[in-house]
Amino acid sequence: MLDIADELHRWVEEGRDFAVATVVSVGGSAPRGPGAALAVDSRGTAIGSVSGGCVEGAVYDRCVQALEDGRTVLERFGYSDEDAFAVGLTCGGVIEVLVTPVGANAPGRPTFAAALSAASRGAAAAVARVARGPVELLGRALLVHPDGSYEGDLGGHPDLDRVAVDEARALLAMGRTGTVDVSEDGARCPGGLTLFVESSVPPPRMIVFGAVDFATALVRVGKFLGYQVTVCDARPVFATRARFPEADEIVVDWPHRYLRRTGTDDRTVLCVLTHDAKFDVPLLEVALRMPVAFVGAMGSHRTHRDRDRRLREVGLTERELARLRSPIGLDLGARTPEETALSIAAEIVAVREGGTGAPLTGSRTPIHRDKGGRGTEGVGTREAA
Template sequence: MRELGTQLLRWHAADTVYALATVVGVRGSAPFPAGTSMAVDESGAVWGSVSGGCVEGAVYDLCREVIASGAPVRRRFGFSDSDAFAIGLTCGGELDVFVQRITAAERVAVEAGLDSRAAVAVVRDLESGAIATVGPEGAVGEDFDPAIVRLARAMLDIGAGGVRVVGCADRERTVFVTCFAAPPRMIICGATDFAVALARVGRLLGYRVTVCEARPAFADPARIPDAQEVVRQWPDQYLRSTPVDARTVICVLTHDPKFDIPVLVAALRLPVAYVGAMGSRRADRDRRRRLREAGITDDEMRCLRSPIGLELGGQTPEETAVAIGAEIVAVRRGGSALALSATDRPIHPVATDRRAAG
């Protein structure tokens, strides 16, 4: 939708009614990803594309019908064979396209989603056409059920999008969420065997994974295929020069004081979501003593998860990585880290995103 921002804002200023067609599902080979949009106004002017030409005519006609009726439409377009008059994708894939009319009632939400400076999730109800834009500070537009707003925030947090079904029975709603935000970062310090496994878990959880390693022999991208980047630099120097935010998680796996202490001093003073460090109980006691000698305060120390991970009883690097990933989820979402069978809290409580408190 943001690719059409300039034209949509012109239509809003002119009080123009238009239909917005959005790709909400892709299977197989298709020209454009989910979230791509095309818009058609009352006069028939068209902007954007949903298929690069294959089904544009049919989507255009749908847009004109929706403008006239006001009723949203969801339509699937599949493979078209050798029949020159067939409507479909010659590439062999399938597209789900959702078309809705945009009037004054929806413009506020659309405009909030068009702001290129903001990280937001745009939520559309695929039955009613209701639309809202959800950001860290709240929602603009349709008053969606709190469960949908929580889902949108969680998807925004990891930069994910797609069709989701929320609720059940007569409260079930199918929504499409488009997120305009880069995925959060996981910064792993130390290219150990544990880092190889944790990079895989981090990628599964939706993080953009960076491994920072000062030792040239270990800083080999081929060793850590699930990391989007491997940086050969002292970790504390890297942390002082790379962008982080309130979603960033930092995992120190070197368990070597000459690396650990400088990087943890830097990490514990950054506005990030999680800082964890690997090591034995004895190493942790020594680490905390050194950190206090380096000037780390009690408040800063309470943000340190060390020894890193939940107590799952794992032995292998892969099991340890699962324990670390589980702790990150629990800290960021406010989970108890207990078995669900041992609690009576709601399974899906209100999501949180906070730094750890000891």
């Protein structure tokens, strides 16, 4: 639901009634992961997607029905062997979708409104909803903030609220979405209630060092992938808004000095495009000792060997050097800045999602993996960052 927060927040502000269908679990191969959502308002307008097209029509109908009868339902959609055009995922997967009406008088509307407002502002928050359990609790929601404060309730069960807050804060701290099984008194209890926790966190950062032509294309691709993109270069004549209109931030400073003082986390991506030792070596000496998601550096194999030697001379260990992706990017035969940016982005996604970078043609590797790089088997908890 939070993946379409901007539009839904506008609907709330306009006073529209709507129903939202959210993927809460995935099994096998499915086009979209937990948290993907489709919403339908009382005018019949639809936004979002839960399956890339396979079951959209059926989910749309469930949303319309929910608006009419005010009931929250959990629906399961799987592959239809008899008719590929029947209601099913022809890719062979299974998804469970929670369909919740959010009418003007719905008891949970204030909680949904607050959650959508927070997500649209880029604030960190998590929504915990009852996805499986007694009918009267389905769809009940809590909005949980990082400090443990919360809004809403899960049907008048304080112990359940307490454990939902704890679970939501844990997932929020990791920026993850997933399910957890509990009992109504708040104990861990497989087969009891299933809570679906959807996290909204500020976008991850991509910091591009080196205001070169390749950086211009990489900024565009980084924005397309949902990163907050910063360009940093010590040369003011190159690090300009005119050259990087799509960057969120442009910094004129020595790269290593800026990296030491700026905020990073374990989702941050660092792309070093300067391929100049006087910039690269001090920067990478800092970067490779930081707990970031990705550190890549541009340059030829010869440049990499020289860079590796210099980094060893300043004291980096084998373990630290092993984190460096250099030369940066997957082998796509790229030549132009745009092709090179695509190559770099492809490697970032492969590292983030545990992909191999190999062609899928002829491969037996699962197309959709969990965060450990494994194929999803069976409907159940699956994280979605």
